[in-house]
Amino acid sequence: MDLKLADPKGLLRESYRIEGIGAVECRSIFLDWALSLAPGTDQTAAMRVVLTSYGADAGHPMSQVLAEGLTRAETPPARRGGRAGRMSV
Template sequence: MELGEADPKGLVRESYNIDGISDAECRSIFIDWALSLRMGVDSRPALAALIAHYGPGCDSHPMTLVLRAALDAPPEPKRRGGRAGRMTG
């Protein structure tokens, strides 16, 4: 995937240019980035392209950490509490 398609508004690029950017700011930028992707674009290849481009040499940058976390598989759902969780089918 091309970088222009992976980061259409340049939000991720700009996050790497902000000195002292926080984790919270990177998470907010990430949400804006995700919402800016065109409909139908798979985010996983886009994330991989962004990490491949911006990640080298920036392993501890908050945006690199956010992008890598987004690629991780979501945790397995756990049983919810309450009456419905105790009832057997």
């Protein structure tokens, strides 16, 4: 995937340039970024491209948010309990 497709508005690139940015602001920017992706874009692949391109500083809050997003994206959803868990889809 091309970096231009992975970060079309440059939101994540700019987040790495903001001095003193915190995790809360990074999560807000991440949400804006996710909503700005073109329909059908593989978000997991886009996160990997961005993290590889911009995330050299593993201690940066945005790198941590992206790594957390990748971890959660790869974890399968848990089984639902109760009636919803017993009903076939």
